[in-house]
Amino acid sequence: MNPLQARRAELRDFLRSRRAALKPEDVGQPSAGFRRTPGLRREEVAVLAGIGVSWYTWLEQGRDIKVSPEVLDAVSRALRLGEPERAHLHRLAGLNSPLPRDAHTEGIPPRLQRIVDRWMPYPAKLVDRYGNIPVFNRAAREVFGLTDENNNQAVRFFLDADWRERFPDVEAVAGEVIGFLRAQAARYPDDHHFMDVAQRLRTESPLFRTFWDRHEISLATRTTKTVTHPRCGPLTFEHTALDLSEAPHLRLHLYAPDEQTAASASFRLLLGQLAGPDRAVA
Incomplete structure (x- = not known):
């Protein structure tokens, strides 16, 4: 596995883990019955971030797509990421560390x-x-x-x-x-x-x-x-x-x-x- 592939694999695992750590009620949504896996669904994260479900799926899969800092910040807010996690997400996506939010x-x-x-x-x-x-x-x-x-x-x-x-x-x-x-x-x-x-x-x-x-x-x-x-x-x-x-x-x-x-x-x-x-x- 080359460095780029390793970074994309880390991005995939990181987003999955952060999504799994959230419950619907954590983000103000009702719990909708049985879930095969813990945490939010991909479509729920996409809605919270205001982006397309397919696009978020590709991001989480670590596909070779162009991503903007603004979209990553939207995903960060949807997943309730703190500043260190937000900066980590930007780096995994191949971008520079972001400026602190309203520091x-x-x-x-x-x-x-x-x-x-x-x-x-x-x-x-x-x-x-x-x-x-x-x-x-x-x-x-x-x-x-x-x-x-x-x-x-x-x-x-x-x-x-x-x-x-x-x-x-x-x-x-x-x-x-x-x-x-x-x-x-x-x-x-x-x-x-x-x-x-x-x-x-x-x-x-x-x-x-x-x-x-x-x-x-x-x-x-x-x-x-x-x-x-x-x-x-x-x-x-x-x-x-x-x-x-x-x-x-x-x-x-x-x-x-x-x-x-x-x-x-x-x-x-x-x-x-x-x-x-x-x-x-x-």
């Missing part, structure tokens, strides 16, 4: 807020698709100088010279911030917010213009970050950024001090000052 309206799941808080006494934060930092713990506030307002990482880095001084490797951070902005603009081509921010920064920041014209892309999933703290001096952290299937509009950023920073007397004193309510729930 920007989903808010902050309370569990993620708790994870950020319980990472204390080390910094943790959530970054949304625009580069805003809507959630962070007390350590992140102290180490990175975050505030309750104006926490867009691009705007703050390029327009706030005092804040930028916390990052000794200006070139690396500038590349990451701009790379993130470019990647998001390409991912959400109908959202003009990214280009509006870029245009503002091009006008107000010569540093931004220099790096923007390089066309570099970075999502900085795992690296080492050094920050200059006003009282502790240089602090170095191992940094990991995680995509979140339950909230695809957010990324979770976690920081752990390297050995030298962890052994620093000034940093240990800072940790003692940060110990409090966040520490109590860890």
Whole structure:
């Protein structure tokens, strides 16, 4: 079996399993007597998706047919697929992973807020698709100088010279911030917010213009970050950024001090000052 045949077989089995997992009453339909196999019938899925029965049958059989993202999303809704399953369906059908559905309206799941808080006494934060930092713990506030307002990482880095001084490797951070902005603009081509921010920064920041014209892309999933703290001096952290299937509009950023920073007397004193309510729930 070649890779294409294997993918079509996986598509067939996946759709059958998702159809079998649903009962008519799960989708607001009456149960119509005896069924030879569990779950919805193909014609019921087709009706719910608003597509032809024959077309859905061919899709489930893994036939070589052209399929659009819109039709796959209709099938996803009919089968009550979550975001990971929806993305899996698109990939099995040979398409790119879809953009999250209305991701920007989903808010902050309370569990993620708790994870950020319980990472204390080390910094943790959530970054949304625009580069805003809507959630962070007390350590992140102290180490990175975050505030309750104006926490867009691009705007703050390029327009706030005092804040930028916390990052000794200006070139690396500038590349990451701009790379993130470019990647998001390409991912959400109908959202003009990214280009509006870029245009503002091009006008107000010569540093931004220099790096923007390089066309570099970075999502900085795992690296080492050094920050200059006003009282502790240089602090170095191992940094990991995680995509979140339950909230695809957010990324979770976690920081752990390297050995030298962890052994620093000034940093240990800072940790003692940060110990409090966040520490109590860890």
